[in-house]
Amino acid sequence: MTTTRTERGVDAPPTPWRTRPLAAAIVGATLLSRLPGLVATRSFNSDEATLAVGGRVIADGGSLYVDFIDRKPPLPFAAYAAVEKVTGSNDLRPVRFVLLVLIALAGLVVADEAGRRWGTRAAWVAGLVLVLGAAGLAPRDAQAANFELFAVLPIAVAVVAAARGRAAVAGAALAVAVLCKQPAAATAIPVAWSLWRAGGRRSLVVGTLSGAAVGVALAWPFGVSRVVHWALLGTGGYLSVAPADLGVAALRLLAAAALAAGFWGGAWLLVAAPGADPVDRADLDLWLLLGASVLAIAAGFRFFPHYLLQLLPAVALLAGRGAVRRPARIRPAIAWGAAALIVTGSMSWYQAVTPAPKLQRAVAGYVSRHTRPGDQIFVWGNEPEVYWESGRTPAGGFPHTEFFTGYSGGRRARLTTEADVPDLALYRRLVARLRRERPVLVIDTAAARDRGGEWYPITGYPAITKLLHSRYHRVATVDGAPIYRLRTSGSRP
16 A cells, blocks of 8 residues: 655645544544543542642632642643533543543544555554553553643644644644643654755744744743743753662663553554664654654653653554554554553553542541631642542642652652752742641641651651641541641630
8 A cells, every 4th residue: 555645745635544434433442441531530640630629729710830839831720720610510520521532633633644644554553543542551641631641632733734744733733732741842853854844944933933922822821931930940850860769760661661562562563563664754753753752751760651641643653654564463463452451441440430549538528527618728748639629729839749848759769858858949938828828727648658758757847847836736637647727716725
């Protein structure tokens, strides 16, 4: 089967792969593979809870990076806020349905491009690899409505538009992708290559100006300087790695590689089936996309499994190419993929019907019973689920304490104290806001030794404990987490 692709970004005539059965298969596969997320009422991971809390703050009239602060880009928060305004609920399932639609659209985009380049077989393979691969990891990585999955569609659109010489669309899509997840900026490498090949300097200039204009326009409601500070420049500490962390990073790299090979092994069989011309010039942009995505995943040396999702557009398109070049590998690829989907699907359904961890449910229930809507609370620890499940907002503006303790996933465990906080000015800002905002409850989930809490005990942070001793009294211990209540004139000293 010969390619229908033409040179310098000019679109080929319509090809017969554009059929309703293919579109129906992509949409149906997306729905079936993401059904556990439409059933589960719990959050699948802390990122999802963080997004939900930030979305609620925005929906209630608060400002991102002021009333709620995270070092993530703004568009996923805006999506959560929009869904909450429409539904009037903080239920995560409507957001997951919106993401289902975006993933299905991404599948159609890559199928369209694969069909343009290599024909019908490639279109079917590319579209199905993308939508099934998006659900082909552990549920906390694949079923959660997380930042990476929001970025998949704009990454695919940017690469496809650039390949077709549509510079303005490519630049705009790239800006959207970066405002969903920062590492998507690596997509600029294949986009720039394709635009240069399609129209030289003029295409590069148009794409750059389009991306800049769209990026500024989308960031404007949140404050361009705030977006740049928190989502772009404010990630330095997150990206840094100490020599002592390299051993942990190496183990996480091996684990991520094993997950990618195990769950997506069927797709990799096709990616690694290039035929006689392993990297021909016509498809160099896709290999650049794969390489750039690998570099983006490696940034910071943390290697969380959900980072792998950025590989999907490249893997899907190259798998479609491989299906045409080496059709004999299709059957073993399908067998491997089916086995992986059975495993990941079983995991997703198990977690979908399993209650959230007891600590989160118990603490959130206590907060709901002993505070009123509109009250602020402060959780010492990495438990944004407490804010989400209780319907309360975080005093101080931060959904977790990683900003101050320096303890976060992907790094070696080490005891942290106030003496070595990563950003002293930010820590002092938190303490000042807590004094001013006077949260009704303070919950020490670190004392329950959950999510590494034993490595950042609240007793190691005198500014926080001094505030507790002067203004609060201990009223309960819920599942190992001490809870302190703000003193009033009638409360005991």
